[in-house]
Amino acid sequence: MATELRRLRESQGFKLSEAAKQAGVPASTLSNIETAEARRIKVRDIDALANLYKAPGEVREALQELARESKEQGWWSKYKDVFGGNALPDFEVEASMIRTYQCQVIPGLLQTPEYSEAVFRAGRAYTESEVQRHVDARLQRQQILNRHDPPQLWAVIDEAALRRKLDDPQIMRGQLQHLLNIATRHNVDIQVLPFTAGMHAGLAGSFVILDFPASADPSIVYTETATDSLFVQDAASVQRFVTIFANLNSAALRAPHTLEFVRQIMESEHQHDY
Structure with missing residues (x-):
């Protein structure tokens, strides 16, 4: 597809930047498509x-079919047993900013391998090999x-997630x-939402x-339950979550205070280990 698209562009006499502008496609996206480096190609x-x-x-x-197939070519296609129909990684690789609120555990993108393993073992729902696949x-x-072009990650983490006791x-x-x-x-950017914040918007x-970087791609929200994953795309509902996150951001500790707060937890827990 990369070669065909480049041939079509050149046959019409377009430079890459000109074609991108007229088609409303980011120049970087078109360049990645033409060099076969695009992670996900939108129909x-x-x-x-x-x-x-x-x-x-x-x-x-033919091009549309290749675009649809490209969505199966990401690394996550090898982990269908883990993600199933969950397309979260598909969206994460395209995102320019990821805002997350986690009330029970450390956000997945910030977990250590050992902590992640403890999370998946906790429910006792997976075999040894399945735990390793998830990790x-x-x-x-x-x-x-x-x-080299990472998304901005902004995480608000409830104090409960930081104080949860592990066997080790x-x-x-x-x-x-x-x-x-x-x-x-x-x-x-990491912020802690302390217990002292009381009742808050993220309950x-x-x-x-x-x-996402392109203005034509609206923001989406991802939530999950024990049995299902949900992508929210309705504009009014997404805006509701954006407002909730803004309230959580206001209620949470500023970044410098968050780091000091985490250090204090480490020191207090270390003293309790002895």
């Missing part, structure tokens, strides 16, 4: 480019934070230290808001 983008290039009907259909998949998800206290200590380390990155539970 809408293919339609816009096909219209601009005056592609014949059979060529358009491996979670670590793969985290690689978006190590890209060193696992939680390692997890808290990891939060301190990763919080120094320019693209990661309905955890959620993730994903924003």
